[in-house]
Amino acid sequence: MEVSDKKQSKGKLIASGIIPFAFLIVLVVYIFGPGSDVLDLGVPLPEITMEKIDFLDSEIQVTVRNTGPIPVVIAMADINDRIQPAAVEPDGFLERYETALVRIPFAWNEAEPYRIGLTIEDGTRFEKEVEAAAPALQPTLELVGFFALIGTYVGIIPVMVGLLWLPFIKKISKNKYHFFLALTAGLLLFLGIDSIEEALEISEENLAGSFNGVLLVTTVIVLSFLGLYYAGEKLVKKAVSSTASSRLSKPIAVALMIAIGIGLHNFGEGLAIGAAVGIGSIAFSTFLIVGFALHNTTEGIAIAGPLSRGKGLVGKALIGKLVALGLIAGSPVIFGAWIGGFVYSPFTTVIFLAVGAGAIFQVIITIMRWIREEGDKNFSSGAVVTGFAAGMLIMYLTSILV
Amino acid sequence: MNKTRSKIILTSLTVIIAISALYVTFPETINAQLEGNIFATHSGGTITTTGVVIDPVYTTTTDPEYTEATVEFDPMEYLREFNYGTVSTLPDGTTLREFTIIAEDDQIMEVSPGIFFNVWTFNGTVPGPTIRATEGDIVRINFINNGAKSHTMHFHGIHPAEMDGVFEIVGGGGGQFTYEFEAGPVGVHPYHCHVMPLEEHIVRGLYGVFIVDPKEGRPAADEMVMVLNGLDMDFDGENNFYAANTIPFYYQNNPIQINTDELVRIYVVNMVEFDPINNLHLHGNLYNYYPTGTSLVPSTFTDMITLSQTERGIMEFQYEFPGKYLFHAHKVEFSEKGWVGIFQVTDNSEDKKLAEKIDHGS
Known part of the structure; x- marks a missing residue:
């Protein structure tokens, strides 16, 4: 009798611990669920961050991360605000926090400053400055x-x-x-x-x-x-x-x-x-x-x-x-x-x-x-x-x- | 003792899991495939990539499956497209040219591959249609404003004050106005919206070219229109793109085909804002320049003309040698941001007769 009581109270304890969680999940599902755009107020602004810039042989490589609230597409690259053809690997579409590698062929000069720009699909341009270009270190x-x-x-x-x-x-x-x-x-x-x-x-x-x-x-x-x-x-x-x-x-x-x-x-x-x-x-x-x-x-x-x-x-x-x-x-x-x-x-x-x-x-x-x-x-x-x-x-x- | 040790292990495990959780949330690695694409750079080098090439090579489509763009604009078509309107003759024998121009401000244009911009348009494109008439014709424009904002049409030229498109604001959502005036003077002129804030209404795309031909006509030529314009994509008061006819690098990737010994006539209008000047430099040749096109005698023979806001003129030249010739802003910042093109000159001396057959006049 006592044992089953204990079991019952333990069950209740677990249930009382889980129930608030269940409600929280329901709330999250409701907010993100289909057709619930009631809460979509304001305009989310895209943001990308260039975390790393490497200077390779006649090429500049940029590691870029989508650090904004919405997905973005990398559409264009420039160096010193001059448009350059480039490649983006694996592709230009970035979900939140996803990274990509942008490869820009460019005959850069050592020890000179460079401003690297990336433009996304809505035309917003992001820029990062490198004070002095230096070749990326190879682990020799x-x-x-x-x-x-x-x-x-x-x-x-x-x-x-x-x-x-x-x-x-x-x-x-x-x-x-x-x-x-x-x-x-x-x-x-x-x-x-x-x-x-x-x-x-x-x-x-x-x-x-x-x-x-x-x-x-x-x-x-x-x-x-x-x-x-x-x-x-x-x-x-x-x-x-x-x-x-x-x-x-x-x-x-x-x-x-x-x-x-x-x-x-x-x-x-x-x-x-x-x-x-x-x-x-x-x-x-x-x-x-x-x-x-x-x-x-x-x-x-x-x-x-x-x-x-x-x-x-x-x-x-x-x-x-x-x-x-x-x-x-x-x-x-x-x-x-x-x-x-x-x-x-x-x-x-x-x-x-x-x-x-x-x-x-x-x-x-x-x-x-x-x-x-x-x-x-x-x-x-x-x-x-x-x-x-x-x-x-x-x-x-x-x-x-x- | 054992308990203590297991607790230490448990604690360090928790720390490790916590840190690795951070790495899962913010992944560091990049997954690339093994297959390679090759693409050429502007300086001629090649690069092999496993990813996607982002080079401003423009293609037009408004298929909603592939693009969010609503504007379909082909710079090659625009280049040689002249609109003469619906022609009728008035009782006194004067030619009447009627045009319908619709303004909108909710169109999305793919201004460069993968880059979309909300443009404001006359008849759905930037620049608006090239309107062409002969000196003395009556031009009647049925203007409909289907935008959300107020717009007008302001023509450069000679006309009555109430036809100037400044004080007669046309409200959005279907507002209408009829502009009517006698075409003149002879030359090439811009037209644009003149609602405040003026800079915004212009740089968003509400402009086009108005050509007035002399009654006696000009010599037959391969005629084209180039609107030198810029786009400020991030609204910081500086242009991000420059071009002849809106799309950066378009005529570089799609050279304009012309023939040797054939007269080429370009109607050039500078609509760039923010930057005080723009210019046009022609390679391997010089051109006769007619400022504003108001005189039939050229003012100068040169390969470089600098233009300020809405300054315009007519350039006439012909190539002796076939090949590829660049034309671009010699303010090279602009050319590196898209204002650059190529004339592909073909030796068509045997086909001269065919070339002469092409009807360029009205």
Whole structure:
């Protein structure tokens, strides 16, 4: 009797959960259903977005997406507002969010600016400007090596160098140690804001309004933050609950979380570097590499901070762990540069930058907690405040070099 | 322990699914087939594509199955089409030419392949019909406005004030007015709607050519009309297309056939708005130019004439050598936006007799 009651109430529960959904479906079907043009008010304006422009041998290729509310037909292409014959693959008809490749034969000149225009069936013309035409990068072995080299200089080496401060941080007093932890948090906060700015800039320039750039970035940041927050908690708990002989102590767990967060950020940075080289918007000068290297050295300090209080970490075991952490944080620059340089997509870049920002905010929370647990449960000590401020300031000053 | 791990896996799975969902919503990849089409570029190169070629090669159709266009316009037909009206003789012996012109403002024209534009029309096309009379004839135009807006017909020429088509606004939805005046002076003149906002009523297509022949006639020739016009597709006060007779690149893709040693006479009227000038440059030849066509003596022998708004004239020339000759605006921006054409000159010296048989006069 009781069992069937329970079953019945469970059935009711499910039904009460489903019924509102059913009504919602009925409503949507009614609105989109045939003959229901009651709600068709106003004039929907077509919109297309040129997401990517590649300069090939005597040909300009445009990746275009229908980002408006209605289907469009690509009817004409022009360069610098002069009509050109072209081809559109697979065809000119684009449903919402569908993409096509427009191929325009054109003898372009390197380093000159071009305005690429596309006209749709109602005569509306859309335009995108390229500041300086540069040949699209082909993934040759040489370029793969070039990007790997840049990634090593910009990512791995600086992080490793930063990690060398570990013995120094180990020996200093508790107060000074708090200073370094707060410094790390400051550094990271700067990186997080930097990532968001970059993501918003790219979405503003290359993604259509219908992607809701700001909301896309915000949503991905929050998702990334929550995902890593949850995983990080589990990791640290596991480290604490395990015995002292375990390979994963709490400081290592925290350092690992920081390394992962920075790694995600550096992946975004790599995408940006690769893309910038790919679209020819920067000349990758040695000066710029030095700037990035100085900037990223601070990331090594961020990882070294919590690690310095790891007990029983000496010798080869420590070096092995340091190298592993350095690679986790630094090597994503290489992968990012490859992807950014060869298969650049603004959408992917925005997503990764936002994931990186979320990861960094999660790491900041972890460090602040660490300070609180280590210290006297207060953030207003002189060491913490000056550390945080110094972190932001260092990052700002080194960022000027980039 | 195991539970924790599975939770971590579950969380990361959720994140992966969420991100891949974004990619499904905004697909990145492009599906192309393997078969290739080849097309030529303006500079002569060729490209193989698996997709659709978008090159402004114009074909006319109003079949609703293939197009949303309601206007059927053949620039080749328009080029040599002259309307002399319904002819009758008045009691005093004067020739009366009656025309019926209907204005509409809801027509859709395929102005370039795949590009559709709401044009305003006289008798269903842009430009409107070429009206032709002889000096001294009485021209009577039964004007019917079937548009939604008010329209008029304003002729350049000499006529009474009430026949000027400015203050006698003809309402839409069937409004009527009869314009009647004596044809004159001799020459080539534009006619156009003169309702405010004037610029809009003109650039949307309400214009055409009015030719007044001298009583003694002009020498026999292969005669044609070219209205130099532009279209502002996005209403930003700049033309997106330029052409002779509305359709960009039409006479380049469909060269105008003419014969060697045969006199060619073009009635040219510049109706381009927004841009202060337009011009016509002829390749491999020079032409005798008669400004406004009011004099029977040419003012100059040149290959380049610049025209301002509604400035017009008659150009006369003949080719000695057969072949392909370009004609275009030497404001080359306009020619790269469609105002360019080709004369295909054929050596028809044996067929001279046939050419002479063609009746060009009234």
